[in-house]
Amino acid sequence: xxxxxxxxxxxxxxxxxxxxxxxxxxxxxxxxxxxxxxxxxxxxxxxxxxxxxxxxxxxxxxxxxxxxxxxxxxxxxxxxxxxxxxxxxxxxxxxxxxxxxxxxxxxxxxxxxxxxxxxxxxxxxxxxxxxxxxxxxxxxxxxxxxxxxxxxxxxxxxxxxxxxxxxxxxxxxxxxxxxxxxxxx
Numbered sequence: 001x002x003x004x005x006x007x008x009x010x011x012x013x014x015x016x017x018x019x020x021x022x023x024x025x026x027x028x029x030x031x032x033x034x035x036x037x038x039x040x041x042x043x044x045x046x047x048x049x050x051x052x053x054x055x056x057x058x059x060x061x062x063x064x065x066x067x068x069x070x071x072x073x074x075x076x077x078x079x080x081x082x083x084x085x086x087x088x089x090x091x092x093x094x095x096x097x098x099x100x101x102x103x104x105x106x107x108x109x110x111x112x113x114x115x116x117x118x119x120x121x122x123x124x125x126x127x128x129x130x131x132x133x134x135x136x137x138x139x140x141x142x143x144x145x146x147x148x149x150x151x152x153x154x155x156x157x158x159x160x161x162x163x164x165x166x167x168x169x170x171x172x173x174x175x176x177x178x179x180x181x182x183x184x185x
Contacts, residue, residue: 019044019051020059024067026081027074038081045085052085057098060121064114072116079121092125093134100138103145103152115145119155127163129171135159136174139181146182156182 025037044051059082063075086095102118119142125131146153160179167175 019055020062023059023078023082024063024070026078041081041085050091052082053091053095056082056086056095057102060099060117061102061114064111064117068113075117076120079117080124083121083124089128089130092128093131096122096125096131096134097138100135100141104138104141109148112149112151115149116151116155119145119149119152123155123158123162125159127159129168129174132163132171132174132178136178136181143181153182 022037022040025033028034028037041052060079063070063078086092099118099122103115106114106118122135127135142152142156146156156178160175160182163171163175163178
């Protein structure tokens with residue numbers, strides 16, 4: 001694994017696709033393999049340079065498009081694991097915007113799996129007032145996907161529920177606006 005880590009870190013640009021393949025091993029039946037992949041991702045993250053943050057949006061796309069028969073719980077576990085390495089508020093805001101843009105630009109009905117998966121990732125983000133504001137700013141990017149795909153709407157309602165739990169007085173107005181946008185029919 002150390003050899004792979006060294007090779008990947010030195011040739012990161014060439015290996016972004018392969019890292020997604022490695023991440024799929026987080027769902028391997030062999031616990032030792034899962035542990036090795038976790039170790040690899042920890043090493044990758046500890047090197048700085050935001051490798052996981054940079055590959056995350058493309059990883060979601062690739063997992064959704066190239067592996068459409070992957071079980072939903074497997075996708076969720078992989079994406080949660082990758083999201084756990086994105087911990088800076090500025091990066092979270094950028095991820096929110098990038099994921100919302102994915103929802104906007106994937107207009108084909110064939111992309112419902114990717115819509116659902118992207119919305120799931122949005123629902124797993126720990127929102128601050130600032131990142132939640134970014135989600136609201138991107139409303140035009142995701143509103144059509146909620147109409148076209150009930151699972152996307154479920155994810156946005158989950159965001160609403162999670163944010164209500166820890167909302168500040170300043171955020172309550174934004175939550176009301178969000179609730180109106182998500183649940184007005």
